[in-house]
Amino acid sequence: GESVGLHLPTLSVQEGDNSIINCAYSNSASDYFIWYKQESGKGPQFIIDIRSNMDKRQGQRVTVLLNKTVKHLSLQIAATQPGDSAVYFCALEAGYSSASKIIFGSGTRLSIRP
Amino acid sequence: DAMVIQNPRYQVTQFGKPVTLSCSQTLNHNVMYWYQQKSSQAPKLLFHYYDKDFNNEADTPDNFQSRRPNTSFCFLDIRSPGLGDAAMYLCATSAQDSPNEKLFFGSGTQLSVL
Numbered sequence: 001g002e003s004v005g006l007h008l009p010t011l012s013v014q015e016g017d018n019s020i021i022n023c024a025y026s027n028s029a030s031d032y033f034i035w036y037k038q039e040s041g042k043g044p045q046f047i048i049d050i051r052s053n054m055d056k057r058q059g060q061r062v063t064v065l066l067n068k069t070v071k072h073l074s075l076q077i078a079a080t081q082p083g084d085s086a087v088y089f090c091a092l093e094a095g096y097s098s099a100s101k102i103i104f105g106s107g108t109r110l111s112i113r114p
Numbered sequence: 115d116a117m118v119i120q121n122p123r124y125q126v127t128q129f130g131k132p133v134t135l136s137c138s139q140t141l142n143h144n145v146m147y148w149y150q151q152k153s154s155q156a157p158k159l160l161f162h163y164y165d166k167d168f169n170n171e172a173d174t175p176d177n178f179q180s181r182r183p184n185t186s187f188c189f190l191d192i193r194s195p196g197l198g199d200a201a202m203y204l205c206a207t208s209a210q211d212s213p214n215e216k217l218f219f220g221s222g223t224q225l226s227v228l
Contacts, residue, residue: 034216043118043204043219044157089156101147101169102217104156 010109019077021108023090026071032093034102035064035075037086044089044104047075082112117141120205120220127195128228135190135223137205146188147217148180149204157204163188192225200227 013019025033031052036044050057050064050073057064063076073090090105118139127133137146144165149157161170163182177199179191192199202224206217 041221043206043222044217045219046216049216101159101162101171103159104149106156107154 009106010111012111012113013080014113015082016079019075019080019084019110021075021077021088021090021110023073023075023105024071025073025090025092025105027092027094028068028071030092030094033064033066033073034091034093035062035073036089036091036104037084038089038107039086047088077110080110080112082114085110085112118205118207118218118220120203120223122223123221124224124226126226126228127192129197130194133192133195133225135192135203135205135225137188137190137220138186139205139207139218140186141207141209141218142185143207143209143218144185145208146182147206147208148178148188148190149206151202151204151222153201160190195225195227197227200225 034049035047037047038044048057048059048062048064050066052068055066061078065074075088077084087107087109089107091102093100094103095101121136125133145162147162148160150160151157159171160174160178161180177193181189190203202222204222205220208217
């Protein structure tokens with residue numbers, strides 16, 4: 001079945017440093033992966049996504065890397081800021097057509113040290 | 115602004131007393147989802163509607179039901195809430211007229227069961 005897991009439940013980073021959040025998945029049929037950011041008391045917010053025909057995609061201060069060989073996904077945040085404090089979830093699409101759905105991993109809490 | 119709106123923001127109900135949570139969207143998306151999120155856990159998909167087609171997750175208890183009277187509205191009905199149903203309930207939408215569209219989340223309804 002589908003499953004998504006994260007290596008570390010919490011991550012503490014010095015302000016200004018780069019953050020790397022990792023995620024492992026088991027469904028080799030998945031071809032769409034997403035990172036979400038969830039701040040306290042809010043719904044998850046889309047950050048960046050990547051399809052399986054790519055191994056890297058960059059956004060503003062964020063980069064997602066996909067290694068399908070080892071089923072590993074990572075989110076890199078450059079120059080981490082206090083506003084980046086949140087829980088980060090990796091997710092993947094499972095299923096097909098009208099039954100397709102987004103499955104979430106267990107989340108990593110990112111905290112920023114001043 | 116187009117968005118996903120959940121009401122109420124906080125809901126308190128009594129053990130065994132039916133409760134309904136509401137979600138509306140102005141995005142005109144054809145897919146609507148309900149997720150349950152307990153403290154420090156990932157959102158867990160309960161079910162989703164692809165247009166009028168209902169897709170129930172295999173492990174969603176019968177106590178949870180959903181209605182989608184039109185494109186804009188979707189309801190989550192909990193017929194007999196138990197203490198274990200206390201959680202954040204998140205509604206999300208996506209436009210799956212093309213593959214792999216990202217989810218747009220509401221702010222959630224925090225349900226307490228007394």
